[in-house]
Amino acid sequence: MRVARRAGIAPLLAVGALLGVVVAVGLIALTGGISAVAGVSDPGPVTTYGITVVRVASDIASAVCIGSLLLAAFLVPPQSSGTLAVDGYAAVRTAGYAAWAWFVFALTSVFFVAADGAGRPVTELLDPDRFLNFVGAIEQPKAWLITAFVALLLALGCRLVLSWGWTATLFFVAVAGLVPVAVTGHSASGGSHDVATNSLLYHLIGAALWVGGLIALLAHGRRRGAHLTLAATRFSKVALVAWIVMAVSGVVNALVRVAPGDLLTTDYGLLVLAKIVALAVLGVFGHQQRRRSIADLRDGAGGGQLIRLAGVEMLIMLVTIGLAAALARTPPPAEIAAQPSRTELLLGYDLTGEPTFWRLLTAWRFDLVYGTAAIVLAVLYLVGVRRLRRRGDAWPVGRTWAWVLGCAMLLLATSSGFGRYSPSMFSVHMVGHMFLSMGVPVLLVLGGPVTLALRALPTAGRNAPPGPREWLLAFVHSPVTRVLTNPVVATALFVGSFYGLYYSGLFDAALNYHWAHLAMNAHFLLAGYVFYWPVIGIDPSPRKLPHLAKLGMVFASMPFHAFFGVTLMNMQTVIGEPFYRGLDLPWVDNLLIDQRTGGGIAWATGEIPVVIVMIALLIQWARADDREARRRDRREDATNDQELAAYNAMLKQLSEGKRTE
Known part of the structure; x- marks a missing residue:
């Protein structure tokens, strides 16, 4: 019975991941991606589309891992002894499976990112000497290696932890696993890369908490876990903050890369607008449906409506991840034309x-x-x-x-x-x-x-x-x-x-x-x-x-x-x-x-x-x-100086003893 309920979210997650991949690959095929820029070597279709597929899969796996640990650590309570309850333990197990997937896709990304950066087919990196040369010359493959190592630690840690304290520690380690790729990616180069990198950090962490937390809440509801009302209430607050952070950081990051006048005239600008619309719809829809569902739960109704609406929201979120992946592979107009000074670079x-x-x-x-x-x-x-x-x-x-x-x-x-x-x-x-x-x-x-x-x-x-x-x-x-x-x-x-x-x-x-x-x-x-x-x-x-x-x-x-x-x-x-x-x-x-x-x-x-x-x-x-x-x-006032009186009596007794000797 438990296995059947656990499998209930897997097909929905697979459909959402497939939709995200299709959206990302389709948009890159329409816009031409990075290889459309003059002077950039085309690594071939396998590398061009494979890097996007692996990136979408890695993003989803990391979100599931982070969201499951969020649920186990902060959305559902542990036992009074500090040991994880059944629902928390189930979420940690899910996080462990997601961490293994994150590790595999992050390790695969090392090859694809190195090949893409060198403008060579990914098959050439199967040669160990070429692999070491390409990875050593480009920063982002090293970041993916670090991410893969963090994911491996999480996968092993999720097999061992039973206490709330270590679960919370794993959650913060998982969030930190997003940092290496964010600070070495597309936003970390060129002009205004300080603002672009900082805003991207906020954006990725907010997205992981929002998307991952929703998936974990949906899985918790499918398992008919306890404290569903508490978990939904707490996640609603997290989701609101995450949505605000994503909205503000996304606008800041977009303004660094594209001028307002280019939003309707360039592929990059159109993708930015599509992502903004998707986030706006998700924010309003998600907040309203959670508020109504939580009210129903408090009135004693079941969690069926919450699960159904959360499933729709999750599918839209995964499509948005595909949009984001396509956006990351599309060159912004400012980057094509800009010639930053040495200081700005x-x-x-x-x-x-x-x-x-x-x-x-x-x-x-x-x-x-x-x-x-x-x-x-x-x-x-x-x-x-x-x-x-x-x-x-x-x-x-x-x-x-x-x-x-x-x-x-x-x-x-x-x-x-x-x-x-x-x-x-x-x-x-x-x-x-x-x-x-x-x-x-x-x-x-x-x-x-x-x-x-x-x-x-x-x-x-x-x-x-x-x-x-x-x-x-x-x-x-x-x-x-x-x-x-x-x-x-x-x-x-x-x-x-x-x-x-x-x-x-x-x-x-x-x-x-x-x-x-x-x-x-x-x-x-x-x-x-x-x-x-x-x-x-x-x-x-x-x-x-x-x-x-x-x-x-x-x-x-x-x-x-x-x-x-x-x-x-x-x-x-x-x-x-x-x-x-x-x-x-x-x-x-x-x-x-x-x-x-x-x-x-x-x-x-x-x-x-x-x-x-x-x-x-x-x-x-x-x-x-x-x-x-x-x-x-x-x-002393409360005891009428009893300690002082006892001390004086002891001195008096000692003095009298000496006199008798």
């Missing part, structure tokens, strides 16, 4: 002149990843504070100011002139490094976001399914968090990033790739946060340290940081010299002097956050002692 944009102080403050280029994160984090925090005050609870103003200033500094470091000039000059990069690793984390941990969230979010209640508050608590006390906040690990991450990044050659290699800049910024923020959280953080840390240990962590990091700045100022070789020479900025006459300026910035500005941390730590220490003294006084 390397950075994604041009620089208007020398980075004066005024220009660093006013030459903004909004960072879709970190700029959006700064705004969203500030808004969510203020919403939490407002919720507390509405119910009459107080929240310290100083914490609010600290958090908002931290978000503002994150926005300034990544989206202002500092963020714009950071990839082009080592000195400006070091200013951003100091902001992200020392300034922003200090302010954020002083804001106490976890404490605010735990007070603002509703408690699930006894015997109720766990919700966001319980998930946050589980994350704070998870093994990963305990390891990261270990004093030795946190200090090594914080201090070691200075030496490991710049003196190992990683920085030289990272300068050429936009995704590496995103990864560097993420590392700076994470390393700084996990270091300052147990030292001066308001939130409860998985490891409660005595104040002397906190002071020791700060003093232990100071000499390493100072020595890093001094060594930079005395180096005789230029870090990242090939990249900076390639930019050839007219206002950077001497790269070594610019690097030494960066070393001076690292040495000088690094002391300011340390002073702030020391002051905050001493204040917290004094307040902790004061609270302990007040607790002791209250305890």
Whole structure:
């Protein structure tokens, strides 16, 4: 019986996948695809159409894997012991099968993408020597190899996990598996590739959560799983956010590649319009049908209507995936005619002149990843504070100011002139490094976001399914968090990033790739946060340290940081010299002097956050002692000083004993 219900969604999924493939191949046949561009070698029909078929299959497999893990981790509750319930376990098993398919199609994509990039038939890559040469010369086949490795880990992990915590971990690993291909694909080259890559990241993750989550919900309904109303309600919220993210990021990505005037006159523009219409129809249709279906479920009706309408929505979604695959294989008009400058080719944009102080403050280029994160984090925090005050609870103003200033500094470091000039000059990069690793984390941990969230979010209640508050608590006390906040690990991450990044050659290699800049910024923020959280953080840390240990962590990091700045100022070789020479900025006459300026910035500005941390730590220490003294006084008042009386009696008895001797 279980097998029959499980197979119920497989034919529908196969039909949808076939429709997506037919749409993608048909559109590429009409438009000619990438090979229609003059000067691009035609790899032959097998490669031209095969790469599209494999891409559609890979996208569907990844969506099913991610959506099934989403269902198991966050849409249906686990058992009270933390072990997956039957429905969660079934979803994880489905995710495992999808991960194996994802692995196969990702590995196959390595061959097709390498052949397409080299303009050769895919059969030529069956020769190991040619395969290694082609893959080594092109970036995207390497990205598909990484994706295949992630999919293999997921396939093996889904066979082993039984707990909620590891299921949630696999979900985030699966989402991360989308990143390598997104940051090395069509959007990662040419002009404005920073905006195109960032928007594509949002778009792919939103699509995977929306499409995959719907498929998982449909499979859950076909299995007649428990908590269908809860799963549908939670997915509806996820789907709404994912649809908004897809709509905004899709428009941004399209505007980078096609001018509004070309929407009706070019193949690429027509495909963009078709995709926009499909997403709009899906968004409105899906939201309305889920709202009605959830209302019926709450009234006691069965899930038949939800399953039927979700099946129709899924078919339209899979056709849209085919549209997206055809769009990825169609050259945009701007790319055909554009001749980007050397600076725009390397950075994604041009620089208007020398980075004066005024220009660093006013030459903004909004960072879709970190700029959006700064705004969203500030808004969510203020919403939490407002919720507390509405119910009459107080929240310290100083914490609010600290958090908002931290978000503002994150926005300034990544989206202002500092963020714009950071990839082009080592000195400006070091200013951003100091902001992200020392300034922003200090302010954020002083804001106490976890404490605010735990007070603002509703408690699930006894015997109720766990919700966001319980998930946050589980994350704070998870093994990963305990390891990261270990004093030795946190200090090594914080201090070691200075030496490991710049003196190992990683920085030289990272300068050429936009995704590496995103990864560097993420590392700076994470390393700084996990270091300052147990030292001066308001939130409860998985490891409660005595104040002397906190002071020791700060003093232990100071000499390493100072020595890093001094060594930079005395180096005789230029870090990242090939990249900076390639930019050839007219206002950077001497790269070594610019690097030494960066070393001076690292040495000088690094002391300011340390002073702030020391002051905050001493204040917290004094307040902790004061609270302990007040607790002791209250305890003595409640017990009528019984402990003191017992202590005096003991001294008196000892004194009398000595006298009798």
